[in-house]
Amino acid sequence: MKKKALLLLFFVLLSNSNRLLAQTQPEVSKQDTATFQEYFYESLKQKAIENYDKAINALQQCQTIDPQNATIYFELGKNYLALKQYQNAYSSFEHATQIDPSNKWFWVGMYDVSYATKDYSTGIKVLDKLIVLDPKFKEDLVSLYMNTRAFDKALDLINALNEHVGSTDRREAYKLQILSEPKYQTAEIANLETQIQKYPKVESNYIALIYLYSKNNSLGKVALTVKKLEQHIPTSEWAQVSLFKNYLENNQGPKAVQAMTIVLKSTQIDSKIKHRVLNEFLLFVTKNPQYSPDLDTAISYFDHDPEINVALEIGKFYHSKKQFDKAITLYQKAIKNSNTTDLETNLLLLEAYVAVQKFEEVARQTEALLGLFPAQPQLYYYSGLAYNQLQQFQKAKDALESGQDYLIEDLPLEINFNIQLGQAYSGLGDTKKKEFYFSKANKLVTESKKQ
Template sequence: MKKVISLLIMLVLLCNSALLWGQTEPEEIKLEDNKFKEYFFEALKQKAIENHDKAITALERCLKLDSNNATIYHELGKNYLALKEYKNAYSSFEKANSIDPKNKWFLIGMYDVDYETKDYIDAIKVINKLIPFDPKFKEDLTSLYMNTAEFDKALLLINELNETVGKSERRENYKLQILSQGTYQDAEITNLINQINQYPKEESNYISLIYLYSKKDNLEKVLETVRKLEKEIPNSEWAQVSLFKDYLVNKESQKAIKAMNTVLASTKIDSKIKHRIFNEFLIYVNTNPQLETDLDKAIAYFDEDKNVNVAKEVGKYYHNKKQWDKAIKYYLMALKKTGEADVEISLLLIDVYSQLEQFDKIAPIANEMIELYPVQPQFYYFAGLAYNQLREFKKAKEILEMGMDYVVEDVSLEIGYNIQLGEAYNGLGDNNKKEFYFSKANELLKKQK
């Protein structure tokens, strides 16, 4: 009697997970005799300790006593599946389903086999039979359609689920994958238009539609959608992203600045979009210099950006345009943001000061960088160049000779060093050393050619 009670408890525990689905797995069996009961409990015991071969043998004995018992076939399927004998597992679950088609657990067994063997086509057939038992299986059906590349069916189902149960990250990723193929974009545009008409206050639908029209380069439709968004959701931050460029084109500067500031202050909008808008405003300011103060204020929005020093990039922009004073202004702003000396910004500043022949400003920058980076030969070179131009030839000679030791496999820099050393010795009145370094520079120039 204790053995029977123990095995009954084991049976309850094995079937406990089924309760979560709202329909219990088959438990009650009409035991025709004690032998059937003995074989069945033996099968459950062996399965519990993962002796699946012995469990199958016991279940086959049960079938000899009751050949039309769905529960026995179900148990057989589970043991065959554990042994990865997929063909036998599927036929056992299928037999159980043919005997009792109203029990979803037999279909779930068939689906488990299909999923493990990646037979997605058959899995779709099985899932469609499971959906009437539980609509949650539609989520699985979405994934199956993606695996069989039935993207039109997947898109329809995704849109249905988005509307009935809400969006999910997985489905949204599937949708992006589908819409990357232009074939399906028109269908999605139609769906989004319908969604906007039905739910005019749902911002995400406008954003998705704007994205699709942008991919098609349909600017007219983009602006039309943006205006609808602005009308229905006036405070939308996303509306300002698209309106910003429209304001620039129409030279509505103050509206553009307001839109830009809204976007830059937003926590919802991606940093890439923010950088793009800022760059467009930078180009606009180049022809509208009266707005430079607004540009400076906009830079402050990027103070926490660890990836891009925006002030430095603005400095480079003006540097390339040979607008030296503006380049200096933004390089100094960039240095202030870093809070410490920066090799790249310092070299850029030195180059600008060289263009302006402001050598008195180059020397202190180069000396500071030598203190911080004593093996960087370019700073010794620029310090020597500056001192030569300032006619402090002794300082130039000393610092150039010190830096020469760090020049490795950089012929252009080595040529520069020799020329500057020649200039230093020329200033000091040492013609022999002057000729030595100038001739050395000439030899290197010939080799370089």
């Protein structure tokens, strides 16, 4: 098969060479023509077995007979390129284009040399000529723009190709790389707005624009874009963001829950928007507590959120509202979802347990936590407080005295330590030490007021 292909290539090139020989030098004798053909065939044979030097020698003989034959320079270029003699290869291909600028393969040869030598600037100049002959090489031009960091030109060409021939994964990856630099985002926003005006039914343009606005924290513009999307493509997942807000404003709880569920399940919608939807629903639930089970379900969609521990944040919200039972449930969920034992969450949970007087739970939790955080005075304080309330005064005293060693410039906590120590000694019947610690607590309170 290779031999047949070689013979076919030979006859094609030979016929081209004969025509050029006849056109450029009509006075060439039949003997010279036969000699030309012999050397040319020899060059193809030697190139086929990778004897590039011998192929070049044969072609140079052809060149002597017909110095204006573009095919000879093209073949010389290919052999020089195989030998990595890049300057000779480029000059040969360039000479071929000067003789016949309409043959795209001569330009491809120049481009191949530029790419092999990583001379991307020259490659761009060659491609500017080549794409006139074959627009498919615009794809290569995008790559060269990326290699030379000509991101503005790359972005313009990517957008033009996306519009006329459709997007590709490679171009989209390039586009993400470009848009990671904020200075190019303004141009892309303008392009997307134009695309939306021209093609209002193309959802991907809305999504890309929403992504950029979201990345820049332009949430007002996100809302406007989503509303526009809703008008033109009401079945879009993104359209549900706008519909959700409308349902809340009109107190249509079941429909709001349905729209929210679509949003939270979506793999297209940005996490910032999801958090915003959840926060809006949280405020709705505070006035409409019958939807609390739906809120619990919504929170579960964020169980593996790598950025924000949503259960913790909503627990803090309920904590601030003194709805401690709800806060406790959420803190427990936050601790379960976390890969590590988080001190902040556990301290909030202990505070909530104290507020609802679950002292047995406080004592149990602090004992476990002190094994992990033995130098945290807050844990000793909660342990002492819990044991005092459980009337286990000796355990309270031991915990509080151990924790005092870790108190460093925390006046409010020091006051509470002394109050709890006073209560512990009171329970143990030691009036002298009870009075000592209560008196010390009062003194510290007076000092705190002066500060």
